[in-house]
Amino acid sequence: MLNCIIIDDEAHNIALLTRHIQKLDYLQLDFATTNPIEGLSYIHQHPPDLVFLDIQMDELSGIEVAAKVKDKKTIVFTTADKDYTLNAFEIGVLDYLLKPISFDRFLNTVLKAVEHQKSKKPIEAPKPLETKSLGSSSGDLFLKGDNKGRTTRLRLEDIYYAEAMGNYVGIHHKNGLLMALMTFRELEECLPHPQFARIHKSFIVAYAHIVALDGTNVVVKTDKKEVEVSIGGNYRESFQRLIHGNDTK
DSSP states (O other), X not given: OEEEEEEOSOHHHHHHHHHHHXXXXXXXXXXXXXXXXXHHHHHHHSOOSEEEEESOOSSSOHHHHHHTOSOGGGEEEEESOXXXXXXXXXXXXXXXXXXXXXXXXXXXXHHHHHHHHHHHOTTTSOOEEOEEOOOOTTSEEEEEOSSTTOEEEEEGGGEEEEEEETTEEEEEETTEEEEEOSOHHHHHHHSOXXXXXXXXXXXXXXXXXXXXXXXXXXXXXXXXXXXXXXXXXXXXXXXXXXXXXXXXX
C-alpha cells in the first residue's frame, strides 16, 4: 500500500487525482490540500510514499516545497506548463504529470513509485509474477513467480477485476493485488467467459462482482470499496449482449 497526498491550489485538479487514486486498491489517499504550506507541514509530520505536487502555486511553489523534502523520489510534479519538465528532473523527483492528467499516464507514474518503494522496502511492494499457467477446471488460476519456482494459487471467485499496467497485468482480488508479467491477451485466455468479461482494452471484470452500471462505467464491488471501470467503445456492444443474456462466447 502506498500512502499518497495531493498538494494543488486548484480543487478540480485534486478531485481528478483523487478519482485516479481510488481506482487502485494499493493506493491510499491520506491527505489533500490547496495550501502548500499546510502540505509541507503534513509531509514533515507524516512522511508519505507519494506526493502529487503542483508546481505553480502562489504562496509556495512546488519547486520550493520539493527543495524541503528529503526523499525527492516520493514527489511527482503536476503542471500545465511543459517548460517546467526539465526542472523536475534536475531536482531529482520521481516523475512529472502534465495537466489534464490521463489515467494511463498516471498509472505509469504509479508503477515507478511501486518500483521505488520496492527498492526501499522489498517486502511491502507488490511482487511481480513472471510466468503464468492456464486456469484449472477447479476454478483456480495458477501464477508462477520468480521465487524458486513457487506457483501461487488464486481462486477465480476471489478476483474482482484485472487491468493492464504497463508491462504487467494487475489482478485485484480478495487479498490484495497480484502483478503478473504477462500480456493482457494471455490473461484473457486464462479467464473463463462469461464469468469474466473484457470491457475495455485495459480492463477485465468479474461478472459476479458487478453491482451497477453508471453511464458508460461498470461499478465493481470489492471488499473495501466500489470501483468504477470504463466500458470501451469497442467492447460496448458485446457487453450489452452479455448483460442481456445473449452472449454465449
